[in-house]
Amino acid sequence: MILADEAATARLGVAIAAQLQPGEAICLSGPLGAGKSTLARALVRALTTPDEEVPSPTFTLVQFYEGPRLKIAHFDLYRLTNPDEAYEIGLDEALDDGAAVIEWPERLAGRLPLDRLDVGIALDGTGRRARLTPQGAWEGRKLEI
Secondary structure, three states, rough: OOEEEHHHHHHHHHHHHHOOOOEEEEEEEEOOOHHHHHHHHHHHHHHOOOOOOOOOOOOOOEEEEEEEOOOOEEEEOOOOOOOOOHHHHHHHHHHHOOOOEEEOOOHOOOOOOOEEEEEEEEEEOOEEEEEEEEEHHHHHOOOOO
């Protein structure tokens, strides 16, 4: 999928939010500056309020949000050195109570949630390209963008 600009990346986040269910994760991979945080911010705002403040959790590692339909946790695992750390900061609980958006999921070293949508974002000229790979409960779902 081609994401021509930031607005297209945000629309993808909104479309994913509409399909997200409790116990599921959205795993965002790609280089720095690819748009992972833009997509995550749009997804969180779609589940909470359009003016929700959604800072990058780069230093806090995780931010929790309460939406009317679904609780959502936004994890940034860039600074983790051990997969256990993600679970120590609440990944299991986040999935028990709602859903999670996970930036840098490769830091989990194969311990990814089973029900997830993997979103790989790559730089492509002046835009981005996203590859969506559904896993578990996400298999067979269609996104309306």
